[in-house]
Amino acid sequence: MKFYFLTALVISLFLKSQHYNSQWYNVDNGLPQNTVKDIIKDESGFVWILTNNGVVRYDGNRFLVPNKNISTVTFYKFALSGKDIFSVNHYYKNYIKISDRQVNIFAYKKPPIAPYPPEDGKVYFFINQNSANNKFFPITDFYIIELGEQRYFFGKNTIEYQKDPLSKRVVIGKSFNYAMLKNAFVQKSTVYITDPVHRKTIVICNGKISYDNRPSVYNDPRTKIYWFQSKNQVFVINHGKIYLNEIKDGKQVLHFIVAYKEIENDYIGSMLYDEANQKLYIGSLIKGLNVISLSHFYISQKKVPFADEVVYPALPFSGCSVISQDGTEYFKDTVKKRYSLELLSDDRRLIYDNSGNILYTEFGKLYRRLNKFSYKKGDSLSLDQVSSVHKSNGLLMVGRVYNYTQTNLEIFKDDHFTQAIASIKIPEKVTTVKAYSRDLIFVGSYGGLYLVSLSKKKIIKKLAKKINIKNIIRSASGHYWLTTYSDQGFYLLKNNVLIRMPEDPDRDIASAHTFLEDQKGYFWISTNNGLFKVKEKMLLDFAENKKYPVYYYRYTKLNGLLNNEFNTAYPGCNLLANGDFVFPSMEGFVFFRPGEVKSIYPKDHTLFVERAYSSRENFTFKDKIKVKSNFKLLNIFLDIPYFSDIENIHLQARLTGSSHEQWKNIGSNRMYVMDEDSPGNYTLEIRYLVAEDRFTYKSIPVEIMPLLYQTLWFRILIAAALVTIVLVIVQIRTGFLKGKNKDLKSNLESTDNELKAAKDQLKNESEYKEKIIRSISHDISTPLSFMSYLTQQLHHTEDQEKQKELFEMISKTSEQLFKFTSGLSEYTKLYHTEHIFEAQDYFLDELIEEKKELFEEIAVKKNTEIISYCGKHIKTRISKAILSVIFHNLIDNAVKNTVEGTIIIKAQESDNTVVLKVADTGPGMSDEQMKYYAQMYADKENKEFPFRKEKLGLPMVIRLLKKIGAEISFQKNTPVGTLIVITLKNTLL
Numbered sequence: 001m002k003f004y005f006l007t008a009l010v011i012s013l014f015l016k017s018q019h020y021n022s023q024w025y026n027v028d029n030g031l032p033q034n035t036v037k038d039i040i041k042d043e044s045g046f047v048w049i050l051t052n053n054g055v056v057r058y059d060g061n062r063f064l065v066p067n068k069n070i071s072t073v074t075f076y077k078f079a080l081s082g083k084d085i086f087s088v089n090h091y092y093k094n095y096i097k098i099s100d101r102q103v104n105i106f107a108y109k110k111p112p113i114a115p116y117p118p119e120d121g122k123v124y125f126f127i128n129q130n131s132a133n134n135k136f137f138p139i140t141d142f143y144i145i146e147l148g149e150q151r152y153f154f155g156k157n158t159i160e161y162q163k164d165p166l167s168k169r170v171v172i173g174k175s176f177n178y179a180m181l182k183n184a185f186v187q188k189s190t191v192y193i194t195d196p197v198h199r200k201t202i203v204i205c206n207g208k209i210s211y212d213n214r215p216s217v218y219n220d221p222r223t224k225i226y227w228f229q230s231k232n233q234v235f236v237i238n239h240g241k242i243y244l245n246e247i248k249d250g251k252q253v254l255h256f257i258v259a260y261k262e263i264e265n266d267y268i269g270s271m272l273y274d275e276a277n278q279k280l281y282i283g284s285l286i287k288g289l290n291v292i293s294l295s296h297f298y299i300s301q302k303k304v305p306f307a308d309e310v311v312y313p314a315l316p317f318s319g320c321s322v323i324s325q326d327g328t329e330y331f332k333d334t335v336k337k338r339y340s341l342e343l344l345s346d347d348r349r350l351i352y353d354n355s356g357n358i359l360y361t362e363f364g365k366l367y368r369r370l371n372k373f374s375y376k377k378g379d380s381l382s383l384d385q386v387s388s389v390h391k392s393n394g395l396l397m398v399g400r401v402y403n404y405t406q407t408n409l410e411i412f413k414d415d416h417f418t419q420a421i422a423s424i425k426i427p428e429k430v431t432t433v434k435a436y437s438r439d440l441i442f443v444g445s446y447g448g449l450y451l452v453s454l455s456k457k458k459i460i461k462k463l464a465k466k467i468n469i470k471n472i473i474r475s476a477s478g479h480y481w482l483t484t485y486s487d488q489g490f491y492l493l494k495n496n497v498l499i500r501m502p503e504d505p506d507r508d509i510a511s512a513h514t515f516l517e518d519q520k521g522y523f524w525i526s527t528n529n530g531l532f533k534v535k536e537k538m539l540l541d542f543a544e545n546k547k548y549p550v551y552y553y554r555y556t557k558l559n560g561l562l563n564n565e566f567n568t569a570y571p572g573c574n575l576l577a578n579g580d581f582v583f584p585s586m587e588g589f590v591f592f593r594p595g596e597v598k599s600i601y602p603k604d605h606t607l608f609v610e611r612a613y614s615s616r617e618n619f620t621f622k623d624k625i626k627v628k629s630n631f632k633l634l635n636i637f638l639d640i641p642y643f644s645d646i647e648n649i650h651l652q653a654r655l656t657g658s659s660h661e662q663w664k665n666i667g668s669n670r671m672y673v674m675d676e677d678s679p680g681n682y683t684l685e686i687r688y689l690v691a692e693d694r695f696t697y698k699s700i701p702v703e704i705m706p707l708l709y710q711t712l713w714f715r716i717l718i719a720a721a722l723v724t725i726v727l728v729i730v731q732i733r734t735g736f737l738k739g740k741n742k743d744l745k746s747n748l749e750s751t752d753n754e755l756k757a758a759k760d761q762l763k764n765e766s767e768y769k770e771k772i773i774r775s776i777s778h779d780i781s782t783p784l785s786f787m788s789y790l791t792q793q794l795h796h797t798e799d800q801e802k803q804k805e806l807f808e809m810i811s812k813t814s815e816q817l818f819k820f821t822s823g824l825s826e827y828t829k830l831y832h833t834e835h836i837f838e839a840q841d842y843f844l845d846e847l848i849e850e851k852k853e854l855f856e857e858i859a860v861k862k863n864t865e866i867i868s869y870c871g872k873h874i875k876t877r878i879s880k881a882i883l884s885v886i887f888h889n890l891i892d893n894a895v896k897n898t899v900e901g902t903i904i905i906k907a908q909e910s911d912n913t914v915v916l917k918v919a920d921t922g923p924g925m926s927d928e929q930m931k932y933y934a935q936m937y938a939d940k941e942n943k944e945f946p947f948r949k950e951k952l953g954l955p956m957v958i959r960l961l962k963k964i965g966a967e968i969s970f971q972k973n974t975p976v977g978t979l980i981v982i983t984l985k986n987t988l989l
Contacts, residue, residue: 864899919978
């Protein structure tokens with residue numbers, strides 16, 4: 001019996017053994033604590049880990065530590081509790097309930113897990129698992145195993161049985177101590193307790209005890225059994241091999257999982273086998289969590305000390321092996337030396353000739369290993385300057401390089417290479433050759449792709465230029481595919497035209513080396529970063545219509561590869577007679593059978609969007625995201641239990657109703673970052689693949705609530721208030737002037753003796769009033785007109801972003817206008833006072849900058865830029881009120897006449913003289929206009945010139961310049977516009 005069992009075990013290992021990749025997690029890379037006591041998987045697919053610091057959730061990418069946490073012992077699942085998971089702390093003061101991915105802590109009042117029965121004065125504990133951390137305390141009277149309504153009570157000397165909660169307990173076994181429960185496990189309502197000392201097994205079923213006295217792997221002293229009732233899994237470990245115990249046809253069967261020699265050195269607290277995701281989780285009580293990714297990729301290596309495992313070309317050598325350049329035969333699980341050959345060059349080419357000899361090149365010579373001597377001996381052929389050797393349609397071809405670049409492609413019909421039947425010149429070095437017909441062949445080179453005729457012995461067409469061809473592969477459907485060097489892409493050759501295939505998000509497919517095609521029409525493509533799988537039909541559909549998407553599935557170290565980088569070689573892959581695919585990599589040859597390597601996709605409805613954080617807070621939500629608009633970035637977690645490369649499922653998101661309506665790829669952080677902060681209602685749409693060509697979708701409403709100042713009624717109210725303030729200010733100033741006029745009239749009527757003088761004074765004051773009012777009206781008209789225009793725009797637009805922009809422009813303009821109107825009293829001094837100097841110096845650039853800010857928003861609206869080059873050091877004492885009016889009118893005129901242009905203001909000081917230049921790129925003043933204003937300035941008698949179309953600006957500027965003894969000139973600006981130059985005498989008169 002023992003012999004048959006061991007035989008079955010060996011056969012099981014041979015048929016089902018798997019390669020694996022192991023990754024440890026501890027406090028250094030995610031876990032809050034190194035003691036892992038239990039592991040369980042919930043109904044949503046997330047893995048929960050129990051540590052001394054509490055419970056942790058794992059989704060395949062990150063460990064999430066809930067805010068609420070206590071230290072507990074083990075996980076429990078009960079039929080009555082449905083999908084909920086429970087865990088109780090050591091002293092039963094409180095317990096954890098995991099429900100709908102949330103962790104809640106409850107005080108111990110009536111928990112689902114309680115000692116039984118506390119009234120009889122004895123101490124009871126439930127036993128839920130059998131692992132290394134189980135301790136049997138002497139104060140305990142009974143340990144309980146509960147199977148539905150049945151309960152077994154294991155005491156210090158007896159085993160008692162209770163059929164249901166209403167039945168009495170009966171003793172069914174004696175001379176038993178609960179310390180033997182270290183070797184207990186349950187399967188199908190049957191309790192098994194192994195006795196390694198006596199090599200037998202106790203079997204308890206329906207309250208009856210029987211004994212299996214046959215030695216087996218279960219009661220082997222070198223076997224360790226881990227039983228986890230909450231997961232309904234029993235692991236049997238023997239000699240470093242891990243098995244999962246199963247019941248098939250009423251018999252126990254050991255399903256081999258993996259050979260993991262280190263298992264016997266790990267102090268195991270818990271284990272979990274996730275068959276769907278090909279993961280084995282091992283929780284150590286000391287080292288943390290070990291995630292073992294099981295794999296059907298087999299990496300064959302020589303494992304020679306102090307030598308690398310880099311491999312390049314190989315040829316099929318038997319039905320289950322390949323042979324490399326150095327004579328090593330590689331099987332999936334071992335290697336064998338067939339011949340020894342030290343290679344001195346890096347020529348990565350290897351082919352069989354028609355006699356089964358192995359051909360290779362080195363330093364421009366062609367060599368072979370002879371089949372008739374079992375490849376132990378070899379020789380060289382009488383060819384020189386050989387750069388490559390090829391075989392297609394039974395013809396042997398040799399590329400011979402001349403002048404460093406040009407290649408003669410010589411074709412031979414036999415293995416002797418004595419006389420070429422054709423020699424064809426190729427402009428670049430040949431990389432690969434593929435037959436198209438009996439006469440036509442495709443030739444790939446470092447400079448492109450050629451179609452060559454053997455009968456005509458020449459190139460008949462160049463199919464592609466400036467593309468470095470790496471490989472040409474013909475698929476079973478008859479299509480030709482090309483890979484390239486320098487990441488130039490992956491192509492389909494159709495009707496003598498190259499069609500570039502789409503790339504994956506990281507452009508890894510652009511470095512494709514070659515591929516093999518399986519029986520289901522899938523390409524397995526080796527690259528510098530992973531092995532890609534894609535259906536040929538998907539690529540052909542894309543070539544027919546670019547709207548058809550292509551989804552690649554990428555295998556990496558997460559799937560059991562030792563290294564993600566595969567190598568370029570000729571041949572770069574092999575299909576063996578037993579169905580194995582073989583690819584060279586940086587760490588050995590990768591063997592696998594396509595039918596055994598799964599593409600893992602998540603299930604429908606396993607994406608959960610219920611957590612987010614911003615710069616202000618972390619928060620959870622259900623069904624809808626509702627936030628205020630005062631966030632900078634909102635990070636929304638897309639929680640999905642996926643334990644492979646997230647790019648394989650093309651997880652994407654977009655925010656509809658916003659400017660971000662294009663699908664955005666979600667990276668390994670599984671987070672969507674939202675920067676749309678405009679108030680409104682949006683929809684966050686998420687999609688991911690649940691099959692190779694089928695998406696599932698999820699939508700989450702998003703409401704961004706406006707702040708007070710972002711509401712429409714608030715904006716209208718503020719705009720109305722600003723306009724009212726401006727009108728009130730104008731009204732007050734006008735009233736002030738009217739009152740002053742009334743006082744003047746009263747004074748004139750009070751005395752007849754001064755009638756003539758009073759009349760003259762009244763005339764002067766009326767003219768003075770008129771000039772002031774006209775000056776104020778002129779200088780305030782442009783800003784007021786602009787604000788009126790903005791208010792109309794604000795009224796007619798519903799675009800919230802546009803409203804915000806208009807509101808800000810009104811605010812800035814009104815602020816500058818308020819500053820301007822606050823100084824209107826200075827206008828009363830413009831013509832009346834003879835005082836044209838200030839008591840103290842002031843900086844000229846501050847005055848110019850003030851006027852520039854007043855017209856800034858008006859200029860922006862006209863796509864015009866105002867640039868000031870005024871020295872910070874220039875000071876003056878000339879009346880600030882007079883210069884303010886001068887600068888105001890010059891900049892006002894420039895802004896009015898310039899659209900989509902530039903206004904440049906310069907001020908320079910030299911020898912107590914300040915030269916001010918205002919240049920614009922508007923249509924410019926005519927010669928007649930410049931002559932008119934120059935004549936006005938030259939007039940010494942200050943006679944009245946007629947205003948042209950009531951324009952007051954320049955006449956007023958000229959009068960004020962005369963008042964302060966300044967000079968003005970008008971010139972043509974280059975290339976267009978007007979240049980006004982003002983010279984100020986910066987000295988006291």
